[in-house]
Amino acid sequence: MEKSYKTKQRAAILEYLKQNIDNHITADNIIEYFKKIGSPIGKSTVYRFLDSLVEENTIRKYSGSERGEAACFQYIEDGHECHTHFHMKCSKCGDLIHLDCHDMEELAEHIFKEHKFKLDICKTILYGTCEKCMNN
Amino acid sequence: MEKSYKTKQRAAILEYLKQNIDNHITADNIIEYFKKIGSPIGKSTVYRFLDSLVEENTIRKYSGSERGEAACFQYIEDGHECHTHFHMKCSKCGDLIHLDCHDMEELAEHIFKEHKFKLDICKTILYGTCEKCMNN
């Protein structure tokens, strides 16, 4: 474990991430938020801290699939580390949907046994169209 | 359908993509290749043409999942449009593996019926660790 200090910026960023546990937010969201409330935080601070948080498994990172799309981050709830469920992202509205379904675990096992590939469920995002957007 | 001209550059790029049907190549691969063989092609030409090819479903685009990773492109074989199989990418070695498995079609149907989400199999990449890398 490496040494690290508690600072105002780090506490604030972590708090923001916790409060947005149901959203997938970008580095820029964080930067803009703190600029708006009058206590701006430097880009590099944000990016570097997010990197550490990903490293120590406090947050999850989703790299964008579209051109130039920024990466998204999400706080990992205690005891809810999403090892057992996938995320589906709607290509149209960008919504992130949690797919809690036992079939998915079976799928991962099937792929491991039959296809010799160890799925990293956290990193994988299923793309498609959500119900709302299908009706539009 | 929009008008379009046949040009040396476009024919050459398409030919290169066809010959690399088993690889996933980047825009830069194309640019470097044509520079190497002595008939360089401008960046913008490459990017713009790749965009059109994706648009008309002649090639498939995989956007990188890692930071700053370039997008990959792949020619779509006739009658082999990968609507029925997923792609798995090894997070360690970067290999792209085609997952031809009927279970996946059932999965897509299951998700559609039970979770009201229309999977876009082409766009989805399953991340994990391949057999080779598991043994290292």
Add this chain to the structure above:
DNA sequence: TTGCGTGCAAAGGTTTTGCATGGCA
């Protein structure tokens, strides 16, 4: 006091865009 954290500016990489020129039909 030590050395990690911060933040600015600059650089990194991929991709896009503006614009004058080139070439297909």
Add this chain to the structure above:
DNA sequence: TGCCATGCAAAACCTTTGCACGCAA
């Protein structure tokens, strides 16, 4: 001839890095 395609340079975009200064412990 009309219009799309090309290619250069510049810009846009997200992210990383260098470095001097600030601040936690």
